[in-house]
Amino acid sequence: MTNRRKMMQATAAAVLLASSGGRHAFAATDVAGVKFEDSASVAGQTLKLNGAGIRTKVIFKVYALGLYLPEKKTGTAEVLASQGPRRVQIVSLRDLSSEDFGDAFMKGLNANTDQAERTRLLPQTKAFGEMFGAIPGLKKGDVLIVDWVPGVGTQCQLNGKKIGETVPDLAFYNAILRIWIGDNPADSSLKPKLLGAS
Template sequence: MTSPRQHRCRTRRRTLLKSAAAAVLLALAGLPVIPACAAEVAGIKFDEAITVNGAPLKLNGAGVRTKVIFKVYALGLYLTEKKSTVADILAAETPSRIRIVSLRELTSEEFGRAFMAGLNDNTDQAERNKIVQQTRQFGEMFAAIPAFKKGDVLTVDWMPGSGTQVMMNGKNVGGVLPDHAFFNAILRIWLGDKPVDSGLKPQLLGEK
């Protein structure tokens, strides 16, 4: 049986614990919110959520492009909502971002040639004819970049009503490419039937 004195001691301890917990919560409330990092590949961090031109995007998946034994770049795909199939991703004409971080130095010719090879391998002749002008403009953008150094960040954004915008380390490269079919052709480089890296495709779809 608990005596009055023991009861008072227990009540006092509970009060002190509640006060301490409240103090901790108040202290935490004043701390800055640190964005959660959903993925880290090859030492490159991809935030779980970002905002592009006012549009909130979520990380759909991220992985590393390898060639033979070399790590070439880390890539993250951001969409307005997570999708697990290529068909759903290509059908959604909503804001999107492809973020590429170079893991080794490449010339603009090497990078551009690899992009174009991936694009051509995953589109048929009729599709290429429809986007020939934008493909040419895209190639000119790469030609304007002297080289890709380790740590350089290339982003390819799709914004409805505007088009595809390429940025290098946060600076615009070239003009806007208006056709959504062209952005889909870029996506197919990694998500098409003949992706440049078969191991990267499932990672971008969130399967790994």
């Protein structure tokens, strides 16, 4: 009887697994109440959540951020050299004006690029700045996605709607990533989380 019961339990477990398709679609990482799915699809390719954490300023939680890559990477140079699409997902944890967010973006960009690179990326930085000017800001719970699509460029979505122009240069996307994982990251405690530290 006990063997039969074990067999029935095993069968029930197998049926449950089969009904879920054996997928981990509901697997997610929780960061300050924000759930980051363990995978995301960009340009038809499945990306893995490399890491996620919170950007804090003084004592305030500003936003939660997740970094998605084709394969897990643990170093900044590896991330920047990564082939294929990439995604940064930002979920606002408080209301932010477009000026505040844009200023923080520019400060982070300037802190992690040299003068020559800033000059070269100026047209694309201006285009990105216009995007911040076109939105009123981020409300608590808003989701901003910044994707790199090979052969296309940097694309942004706010709450699922495309915003701004596509920016074509990979160097610009890498400059954006360095805001959080560069030598002078916006938040030194966030950087190791994005690079997969537990």
